[in-house]
Structures are given as structure tokens and as C-alpha cells.
Amino acid sequence: MGFDQYHEPPEELPPATRTFARLCASLTEEAEAIGWYEQRLAIETDPEALAVMRDAQGEEFKHFSMDLEFLLRRTPAWREVAQGILFQAGDIVEHGEEAEAETFDGDGAGSEGAFAHGSLGIGSLRGVSR
Amino acid sequence: MNHLLRSNAPISDAGWNLLDEEARERLAPALAARKLVDFSGPHGWDHSATDLGRVTPVGSAPAEGVSGLQRRVLPLVEIRADFELSRSDLRDADRGADDIDLGALDKAAHQIAVAENVAVFHGWHGAVTGIADASPHDSLQLPETADGYPRSVASAVERLLCSGVIGSYGLALGREQYRRVVETAEHGGYPLLEHLRKILEGPIVWAPGVDGAVVLSLRGGDFVFESGQDLSIGFDSGDADLVHLYLEESFSFHVATPEAAVTLKP
Numbered sequence: 001m002g003f004d005q006y007h008e009p010p011e012e013l014p015p016a017t018r019t020f021a022r023l024c025a026s027l028t029e030e031a032e033a034i035g036w037y038e039q040r041l042a043i044e045t046d047p048e049a050l051a052v053m054r055d056a057q058g059e060e061f062k063h064f065s066m067d068l069e070f071l072l073r074r075t076p077a078w079r080e081v082a083q084g085i086l087f088q089a090g091d092i093v094e095h096g097e098e099a100e101a102e103t104f105d106g107d108g109a110g111s112e113g114a115f116a117h118g119s120l121g122i123g124s125l126r127g128v129s130r
Numbered sequence: 131m132n133h134l135l136r137s138n139a140p141i142s143d144a145g146w147n148l149l150d151e152e153a154r155e156r157l158a159p160a161l162a163a164r165k166l167v168d169f170s171g172p173h174g175w176d177h178s179a180t181d182l183g184r185v186t187p188v189g190s191a192p193a194e195g196v197s198g199l200q201r202r203v204l205p206l207v208e209i210r211a212d213f214e215l216s217r218s219d220l221r222d223a224d225r226g227a228d229d230i231d232l233g234a235l236d237k238a239a240h241q242i243a244v245a246e247n248v249a250v251f252h253g254w255h256g257a258v259t260g261i262a263d264a265s266p267h268d269s270l271q272l273p274e275t276a277d278g279y280p281r282s283v284a285s286a287v288e289r290l291l292c293s294g295v296i297g298s299y300g301l302a303l304g305r306e307q308y309r310r311v312v313e314t315a316e317h318g319g320y321p322l323l324e325h326l327r328k329i330l331e332g333p334i335v336w337a338p339g340v341d342g343a344v345v346l347s348l349r350g351g352d353f354v355f356e357s358g359q360d361l362s363i364g365f366d367s368g369d370a371d372l373v374h375l376y377l378e379e380s381f382s383f384h385v386a387t388p389e390a391a392v393t394l395k396p
Contacts (some may be wrong), residue, residue, distance in 0.1 A: 073169075076172075076360075117132060117172060117174050117175060117359055117360070117362065118132050118134045118136060118362050118364075119172060119359060119360035119361060119362040119379075120150055120153055120154050120157070120360065120361050120362060120363070121154075121360070122154060122157060122158065122161065122164070122360060122361050123164075123169060123171075123172070123357070123360060124164055124168075124169035125158060125161055125164040125165045125169075126164070126165060126166075126169070127165075
């Protein structure tokens with residue numbers, strides 16, 4: 001155990017980036033837990049154990065979704081890409097390519113701006129010092 | 131193309147990148163409210179009102195045997211700071227010049243950041259109820275010299291605790307107050323900034339536009355800044371020499387827990 005969610009020296013990272021990294025690590029852990037429960041549920045035969053593990057997996061769904069929403073709120077470009085993909089019917093890859101192009105074409109900015117609605121993408125500054 | 135009409139401007143993609151980056155760099159340090167209150171959105175330019183969950187009685191219903199209520203909403207406000215840039219300078223930037231004059235953009239960025247801070251912390255008559263407007267607590271007096279600030283800030287924190295408002299807490303300091311805090315060391319050389327941080331268990335932010343200081347809870351759910359169109363640069367018009375642009379945003383601000391902040395007067 002250590003502080004291995006940091007890829008760069010933590011003392012050189014601003015607080016907002018450290019928070020972002022923590023939530024990214026948490027998101028990863030929740031996704032792993034969902035996968036582990038999926039495997040356990042696939043082989044378990046005891047109905048009571050199945051019920052407990054289904055409930056536990058539901059918790060992980062919630063945790064994963066909260067982590068993701070936090071990260072999207074702090075990252076307008078990611079949010080814009082996600083809006084083009086998540087909860088959309090149809091071809092996932094097609095939506096992904098379109099969302100990426102709409103968000104980042106022209107080096108990510110140009111006349112239409114890099115972020116949603118042509119904004120500067122400033123959003124919340126919680127966690128930014130001074 | 132949206133209402134900002136950016137692609138109608140005589141500005142290259144590289145030029146827009148330069149202006150957007152400059153605006154972000156100038157805005158971020160001064161947008162104090164966004165460092166302390168909850169942020170919702172952006173919900174887009176066509177988002178016009180915040181749901182308050184409240185209703186107002188309506189005098190009479192349209193038919194007998196029916197009662198009616200009208201929903202109350204908080205309308206978003208729009209703020210805009212116009213500025214103009216030299217087209218010649220922008221062409222130089224496209225050639226690689228790294229010292230073009232963006233002073234007008236810098237000034238507009240500061241103005242709109244101050245306007246946002248003032249609206250959130252002190253209110254905007256007829257349009258926004260600010261944190262100081264809504265707070266039921268009497269303002270505390272800041273002493274003349276900054277070495278007395280810890281006592282005032284501790285009093286504000288104690289007042290919040292008495293109201294059941296738990297921390298951590300943040301401190302927004304007006305320009306003069308921030309300068310005094312940063313330049314002051316207490317007995318033994320301990321920085322005043324660090325002492326205040328320990329009292330608050332939270333951040334201290336430079337808040338141009340704030341008159342004095344505001345201590346507020348950071349627990350969440352007390353103060354909500356709802357963004358419609360987040361800060362953006364739009365195109366107004368252009369001629370042979372100048373391009374007329376503007377910085378703009380739309381937002382509402384809602385105080386859900388008025389007692390979660392205490393103001394400190396200079």
C-alpha cells in the first residue's frame with residue numbers, strides 16, 4: 001500500500017489534480033469490484049449468498065456512478081465526450097467517434113471552442129488554492 | 131454555430147485558442163466564488179431558470195371547482211464585458227508573435243470575475259441575493275491590523291458552530307485584506323495565512339470585489355451557483371482595424387442555508 005495513484009511526485013501536483021487522481025483510482029477500484037462480483041455471481045449456487053452479493057454489487061454500481069459523475073463535473077471536455085456516448089441508443093463506436101470529433105476537432109478549440117456550448121470550460125474551481 | 135457567433139469572427143483557429151487560453155489564465159485566479167460554493171452546470175445558453183421547489187398562490191382558478199398554484203423559479207442573469215482587439219495584432223499572433231497586446235481582454239476578464247464575485251458574495255440589487263444579503267448573522271468587525279484577524283475569523287467560525295453549521299470553512303478575502311494577511315507574520319514568524327487556515331480547516335481565497343471578508347461553510351448544499359452558459363468569448367462585430375468581442379455568462383445563485391456564512395466588515 002502506498003500512494004500509487006500518483007504517477008508524478010504528489011508534492012508537485014496541485015490539490016485539484018491530487019483529488020482528481022484519487023477519484024480516478026476510486027473509479028478503477030469500483031469497476032474492478034463490479035467485475036469480481038459478476039464472476040462470483042456467475043458461479044454461486046446458494047440463493048442467500050447470491051442475494052447478498054447482488055446487493056453488494058448494487059453498491060458498487062452506485063459508487064462507480066458517483067465517482068464518474070464527480071470526474072465529469074470537473075472535466076468539461078470529458079463530460080462533453082461522455083454526453084455524446086452515454087445513454088444513447090445505436091452504435092457505441094459511432095457515437096464515440098462523433099463525440100470525440102465534436103469535442104476536439106480543430107486542436108480542441110478553434111472558433112467553436114474546446115468545451116460545451118463554446119465556453120472556456122472553467123466550471124467549478126473547488127479545490128483550487130487562492 | 132451557436133449564439134456566440136465565433137465562426138463569423140475574422141479570427142483564425144489559432145487566434146481563438148490564444149484568446150481562450152489567455153481568458154482562462156486571467157479568470158481562474160479571480161473567480162473566488164467558484165472556489166467556495168457549489169457549482170451546478172453548465173446547463174447551456176437556453177437554460178433560463180433554477181427550480182426552487184416553491185409555489186405561489188394564484189388568485190383565481192380558470193374554472194369552478196379547481197384550485198391553482200404557480201411555480202416559483204429563480205431566473206438566470208446574464209453578465210457581459212465587451213472588449214476590442216486589434217486585427218493587426220491578431221495577424222501578428224498568427225505569424226508567431228508572442229507579445230501581442232491582450233490588455234483589453236485581460237481587463238474584461240477581471241471585470242466579469244469581479245462582477246461574479248460581487249453578485250455571489252454581496253448580491254446584485256433586483257437580480258441576485260448574495261451571501262451577505264441573506265446571512266442572518268450581524269457582521270463582525272475586522273480589526274485595523276491583520277494580526278487581529280484570527281480572533282475575528284475564530285469568532286465567525288464559533289458563530290457558525292452555534293448555528294449548527296459544521297466545517298470545514300472557507301474564507302474569501304477582499305483585495306486589501308488578502309494583501310494584509312499574506313504580508314503578515316505573527317510572533318515567532320509564523321505566517322498569518324497558515325494560522326487562519328488552521329482555524330478554518332479550509333481554503334483562503336483572494337476575492338476581488340469582496341468588501342472585507344466572508345467566512346462560509348464548505349460542507350456543501352448551502353450555496354449553489356447554477357451556470358447556464360459558462361464563461362465564454364463571443365463575437366460582436368468587426369471592421370478593418372478592430373474586432374469587437376465580449377466575455378459572457380449566464381447564472382443564478384441560490385442561498386439554501388442563509389446562516390451558513392458570516393461577513394466581516396473592513
